[in-house]
Amino acid sequence: PSSAEGVSSKPASPIYGVVLPDGYRQWEMVGVATEDAPLDELRAVVGNPIAMKAYRLGKLPFPDGAMLVKLAWKRQRSTEFPAATVPGAPTTVQVMVKDSKRYADSGGWGYGRFIDGQPVDAAQHQTCFACHNALVKARDDVFTRLAP
Amino acid sequence: PSSAEGVSSKPASPIYGVVLPDGYRQWEMVGVATEDAPLDELRAVVGNPIAMKAYRLGKLPFPDGAMLVKLAWKRQRSTEFPAATVPGAPTTVQVMVKDSKRYADSGGWGYGRFIDGQPVDAAQHQTCFACHNALVKARDDVFTRLAP
Ligand code: HEC
Ligand code: HEC
Known part of the structure; x- marks a missing residue:
């Protein structure tokens, strides 16, 4: 079985050795977001059960084993309902x-x-901690709140 | 146990007698959307296991027991990252x-x-089927696609 900890044949990120977790597309939704142009994306953040439990308890820091995945898509006008924008092509999948x-x-x-x-x-992986820690250190470097 | 079929003490919708399903906040995410002003909302659609299975099989119509819930929030600028918009106050929760x-x-x-x-x-519940059926009849009256 592949995990961020164990031996895995999945492609791992530089610096951190993080892989795409199995089954993340089935995880619970934490929240959603948009990102303005030029990225112009719709986003959804999902969490594994350890992360969701921590969110619901409102406890920081997140415990070891917590994982968050952000899915992102180009944002496009709905063809059926022009007042709406909907996911287009997927762009990046990001993992914490x-x-x-x-990762001390x-x-x-x-x-x-x-x-x-x-x-x-x-080079791109050198930016992650810098941005998250600069902007949301007080929330354990996590931007996304649990949406009601 | 409360269900759309069974006896329930939960408040039910007029015309249809539909209640908020138990545990829907834990369901899997189908997709996300925005709605322009004046509503100015972020939205996420989640599905129960029967609905998700049908989405993955790509089979229409959805089988009996499928349920879809749309969560919606006011869309607001992120205070930590102004290029992003994030969920504000919840507005409506909608169920199919x-x-x-x-419901023949x-x-x-x-x-x-x-x-x-x-x-x-x-009066509001008289609009649902009219809109969905007028615009997405060919997709079993469901707008939201399974986001990749
Ligand atoms: C310039 C700032 C910035 C950089 C750099 C950045 N992020 Fe983020 N990240 C954000 C913001 C803002 C969010 C909140 C959601 C949104 O707006 O998309 C976020 C959200 C996330 C999330 C969801 C959990 C959370 O904190 O909300 C993950 C996972 C994530 N980023 C991973 C990464 C990875 C991996 C990298 C580097 C390869 C990275 N980020 C670089 C700004 C940044
Ligand atoms: C004027 C058009 C319109 C009316 C009226 C309308 N809807 Fe929708 N509905 C949409 C659109 C468009 C979507 C796709 C997601 C989005 O844009 O928010 C949607 C999505 C949904 C979804 C998620 C499943 C799907 O089809 O994507 C549910 C559940 C839902 N609507 C319930 C309702 C209910 C309940 C009512 C009436 C009380 C209603 N709708 C009335 C346009 C409408």
Whole structure:
């Protein structure tokens, strides 16, 4: 079985060695977001059961084993209902995996950004912790709140 | 146990008698959307296991027992990251329940729109089938596609 911890044949992110977790598309929805042009995306963040439990308890930091995945799509006008925008082509899938020992240097989170299942380069992975930690350190480096 | 079929003490929608299904907030995400001003909302559609299975098989019509719930929130600028918009206050929760016999007159779907857990009036429930059937009849009256 592949995991961020174990031996895996899945492509892993540089710096962190994070892989796309099995079955994440079936995880529970944490929240949704849009990102303005030029990215112009619709996004959904899903969490594994450990992450969802922590969200519901409202407890920070997230415990080891928590995983968050952000799915993103180009945002496009609905052809059936023009007042709506809906997901177009998928862009990136991004992962955060909590392991406070392994990732002690990056706030306990390992990061991975994937395009078509392949991790992007190390330069991009140098930006993750910097941005998350600069902007939402007080929330354990996690932006997305549990949507009611 | 409350269900759209059984005896329930939950508030039910006029015309259809549809209630908010138990545990829908834990259901799998089908897709996300925005709605322009004046509604100015972010939305997520979730499905129960019967609905998700039908989506994955790509088979229409949805089988009896399929349920879809649309969550909606006011869309607001992220305070931490202004290029993003994120969920604000929840607005409506909308439900579609497939029961081809009970709801034979409305394409097999029963409809419910709830605000703060309470169903809205009959006049609003007269609009649901009219719009869905006019615009997406060829997709069993369901707008939202399974996002990749
Ligand atoms: C310039 C800022 C910035 C950078 C750089 C960045 N992120 Fe994020 N990230 C965000 C914002 C803002 C969100 C909140 C959701 C949204 O707006 O899409 C987010 C959300 C996430 C989420 C969902 C959990 C959460 O915190 O809400 C994951 C997972 C994630 N990012 C992974 C990554 C990875 C992996 C990288 C690097 C390869 C990265 N991020 C780089 C700004 C950034
Ligand atoms: C004027 C058109 C219109 C009316 C009226 C309408 N809907 Fe919808 N509905 C939509 C559109 C468009 C979507 C697709 C998602 C989005 O844009 O929010 C949708 C999506 C949904 C969904 C998610 C499943 C799907 O088809 O994508 C549910 C559940 C739903 N509506 C319930 C209702 C209920 C209940 C009512 C009446 C109380 C209602 N709708 C009235 C246009 C309409």
